[in-house]
Amino acid sequence: MEHIALYRAWRPQSFRDMVGQQHIIQTLQNAIREQRVSHAYLFSGPRGTGKTTAAKVLAKAVNCERMDGPEPCNECPSCKRISSGAVMDVQEIDAASNRGVEEIRDLRDKVKYAPTEVRRKVYIIDEVHMLTTEAFNALLKTLEEPPPHVMFILATTEPHKLPATIISRCQRFDFRRVSLEEQTGRLAEICAKEGIEAEPEALQYIARLSDGGMRDALSILDQIASYTDKRVTYQEVLGMTGGIPAEQFARLAQAILDEDMGLLLELVEQMMQEGKSADKCLENLLYYFRDLLMIKMVPNSDRLTDRVLNPEEFKSIASAFSRDRLFGIVDILNRYLGEMKYATHPQTLFEVALMKLCSLQETPAVHSGAQATAPAAAAGAALGAGELDALKKQIAALENKLEQAVRSGGVAGGRESAPARSQAAAPAPRASSMAKLPPQMDRFIAGKESADFQTVFRQWSAVLQGVKEEKVTVHAWFVDGEPVSVTEDAVLVAFKNTIHRETTEKPANKQVIERVLAARLGKPYRLVTMMLHDWNEASAKSAQPPVKEELKLEHEHEAAATQSEPWIDEAIQLFGEDLVVIKD
Incomplete structure (x- = not known):
C-alpha cells in the first residue's frame, strides 16, 4: 500500500480532532448549532496551526446531510466527497498562483449560480494576502454582499497585508501556535496508533523544533520514524535534525566560566564536524543564556520556556553567573547574531563571540558600554561632597581662563609680544582636540x-x-x-x-x-x-583631579630680559616664529 505522509493521514476531519484552537472551535460549533454561520471568515495565524483544516471541516459541517449537532458526520456522501475534494461547489483556491484580477472576476461571475451538489457553495482562498490590489477590489463587493448560498473562507499567514476593507467584512479568527504539551500529547497518541516506539524526550524535542506548528511536528516525526524503523530516540532526533543537546551548552557555559578558550574552540570544532551551522549554534546559545537569566531572576520561570527540560541543572549553572554578566552575555550574543547574517566566515565570528564572552568579566567596562571600573567607582565614593565642589570650581575657573585666552589671542597692552603670542599659541593643540568633542x-x-x-x-x-x-x-x-x-x-x-x-x-x-x-x-x-x-x-x-596653578614671582630685570624689541615682533609677524632666529 502506498505510504501517506503522517500529516495527511492524521489531518483532523472534525472539530473535536483539532489540537490547540479551542477558542475558535467552540465559537464555530456554537454558530453551527444556532444556525448563525457568517458569509465570510478570515483565518489567520502561523503555518501548520490548522487554518485550512478548520476551513474544510466548516465546509463539511454546513453541507452535512446527517448533521446532528455541531460536528460533520464524515459518513454521508457530501462529507466523504468534500473530504476527497470531489465536490465542485467547495473550491480551494491558491491565491499565490491565482492572484490576478482576471481569476477573481471569473470567480465573481460563478458565485451567482446556485450550487448543484450540496446546499452551500464554499470558496476557501488560501494565502489570500498574495492577491493583487486590483484582485482585492474585484472581490470586495462580492465579499460584502454575496448570494445567500455562498460562503467565503480566507486563510493567511500575514493578515497585516490585507486591506482593511476586506478584514472589516469578515469574521476574523486568529490561530495561535500549539503549545508544547498539546503537541507532545498528540504526537504520543499518533505514535501509539501507528506502532511507533518513541521516547517522551524525543517527542518533546520534536515539538520544540516545530515552533508551534502541528504539521511540521508530524513531518519531522514521519521522517525520523522512517529512518529509525519506527524507533524514535532522543539521540536519533538530535542527530537527524542537527540539534544540540542541553548538555553540550552546559559544557560551553562551564568553559566560559572557567575562561578556558582552548576547550571552547574544541567544542566549536566538534559542533562543526557534526554538521551544525554556526548561526544556528549561536542562536541556540542565545536562547540557552536567556533561559539561564530567566531562571536566575524570575521564580518558577522554567514554566515560561519550552526549552528547559531539567530545571535543576539550569539552576545550578545559573547560580554560577552574576546577573550583570548574564545581561552582558545575552547582549553580546545578540549583537553577533545580527552580524552573522553578513559574515563571510560564520564559524570564525562564532569563535570570536565565545572568546569575547570569556574576557567579559575581566574588562566589564569595555563590554558594558559605560560602566565604571571598580577602582574608579571606589575613588569616586571616597571623595566627599566638599572636595567635589572644590574640584568643580577649579575646573570652571580653568575653563574660563582658557576661553578668555582663546578670545583675546594673547593681546597685552594693544600690541602682541612674542612671549604673549607663544603663550596664546600654546593652547591651540588643545583647542583643535576640543573641536572633536560634541557641545556640552x-x-x-x-x-x-x-x-x-x-x-x-x-x-x-x-x-x-x-x-x-x-x-x-x-x-x-x-x-x-x-x-x-x-x-x-x-x-x-x-x-x-x-x-x-x-x-x-x-x-x-x-x-x-x-x-x-x-x-x-x-x-x-x-x-x-x-x-x-x-x-x-x-x-x-x-x-583626574585638576593640577593646581602654580604662581611664580618674577624679578623686574628677568621680566625685562624676556621682552623683545618691536622690530623682532615685526619680523616674527612677517615670517613666522619658525623662520626667525634671534642672536645676541
Missing part, C-alpha cells in the same frame, strides 16, 4: 553612569534591530557605534571607524535613527556622535 561635553561626562543611560544601554539591541528593520544599510554603518552616555534629550554614540560615523551623521540616516530612538526608548532623543578614542581620552581626563 561636561553633561555627557556626568551622564555616563546615570540611570537613564543604563536603561538605554539595556534596550540598545532593540534600537539596533529597529534601525535594521527601518533601513538595513543604515544599520550596517550604525552597528559600529556603541552608546556611551545619555542626557535629558540626547544619546551619545561613540564610533571606532571615522567613515562609519560620518555616514551615520548624514541627515537622512540620522533622521532614521532618531525616529527609531523615539519609538524604542519611549521619548525623543537627538543623536550625538564622536570617536571612541576621543571619548576614552575625555573620560580619563575627567577622572
Whole structure:
C-alpha cells in the first residue's frame, strides 16, 4: 500500500480532532448549532496551526446531510466527497498562483449560480494576502454582499497585508501556535496508533523544533520514524535534525566560566564536524543564556520556556553567573547574531563571540558600554561632597581662563609680544582636540553612569534591530557605534571607524535613527556622535583631579630680559616664529 505522509493521514476531519484552537472551535460549533454561520471568515495565524483544516471541516459541517449537532458526520456522501475534494461547489483556491484580477472576476461571475451538489457553495482562498490590489477590489463587493448560498473562507499567514476593507467584512479568527504539551500529547497518541516506539524526550524535542506548528511536528516525526524503523530516540532526533543537546551548552557555559578558550574552540570544532551551522549554534546559545537569566531572576520561570527540560541543572549553572554578566552575555550574543547574517566566515565570528564572552568579566567596562571600573567607582565614593565642589570650581575657573585666552589671542597692552603670542599659541593643540568633542561635553561626562543611560544601554539591541528593520544599510554603518552616555534629550554614540560615523551623521540616516530612538526608548532623543578614542581620552581626563596653578614671582630685570624689541615682533609677524632666529 502506498505510504501517506503522517500529516495527511492524521489531518483532523472534525472539530473535536483539532489540537490547540479551542477558542475558535467552540465559537464555530456554537454558530453551527444556532444556525448563525457568517458569509465570510478570515483565518489567520502561523503555518501548520490548522487554518485550512478548520476551513474544510466548516465546509463539511454546513453541507452535512446527517448533521446532528455541531460536528460533520464524515459518513454521508457530501462529507466523504468534500473530504476527497470531489465536490465542485467547495473550491480551494491558491491565491499565490491565482492572484490576478482576471481569476477573481471569473470567480465573481460563478458565485451567482446556485450550487448543484450540496446546499452551500464554499470558496476557501488560501494565502489570500498574495492577491493583487486590483484582485482585492474585484472581490470586495462580492465579499460584502454575496448570494445567500455562498460562503467565503480566507486563510493567511500575514493578515497585516490585507486591506482593511476586506478584514472589516469578515469574521476574523486568529490561530495561535500549539503549545508544547498539546503537541507532545498528540504526537504520543499518533505514535501509539501507528506502532511507533518513541521516547517522551524525543517527542518533546520534536515539538520544540516545530515552533508551534502541528504539521511540521508530524513531518519531522514521519521522517525520523522512517529512518529509525519506527524507533524514535532522543539521540536519533538530535542527530537527524542537527540539534544540540542541553548538555553540550552546559559544557560551553562551564568553559566560559572557567575562561578556558582552548576547550571552547574544541567544542566549536566538534559542533562543526557534526554538521551544525554556526548561526544556528549561536542562536541556540542565545536562547540557552536567556533561559539561564530567566531562571536566575524570575521564580518558577522554567514554566515560561519550552526549552528547559531539567530545571535543576539550569539552576545550578545559573547560580554560577552574576546577573550583570548574564545581561552582558545575552547582549553580546545578540549583537553577533545580527552580524552573522553578513559574515563571510560564520564559524570564525562564532569563535570570536565565545572568546569575547570569556574576557567579559575581566574588562566589564569595555563590554558594558559605560560602566565604571571598580577602582574608579571606589575613588569616586571616597571623595566627599566638599572636595567635589572644590574640584568643580577649579575646573570652571580653568575653563574660563582658557576661553578668555582663546578670545583675546594673547593681546597685552594693544600690541602682541612674542612671549604673549607663544603663550596664546600654546593652547591651540588643545583647542583643535576640543573641536572633536560634541557641545556640552561636561553633561555627557556626568551622564555616563546615570540611570537613564543604563536603561538605554539595556534596550540598545532593540534600537539596533529597529534601525535594521527601518533601513538595513543604515544599520550596517550604525552597528559600529556603541552608546556611551545619555542626557535629558540626547544619546551619545561613540564610533571606532571615522567613515562609519560620518555616514551615520548624514541627515537622512540620522533622521532614521532618531525616529527609531523615539519609538524604542519611549521619548525623543537627538543623536550625538564622536570617536571612541576621543571619548576614552575625555573620560580619563575627567577622572583626574585638576593640577593646581602654580604662581611664580618674577624679578623686574628677568621680566625685562624676556621682552623683545618691536622690530623682532615685526619680523616674527612677517615670517613666522619658525623662520626667525634671534642672536645676541
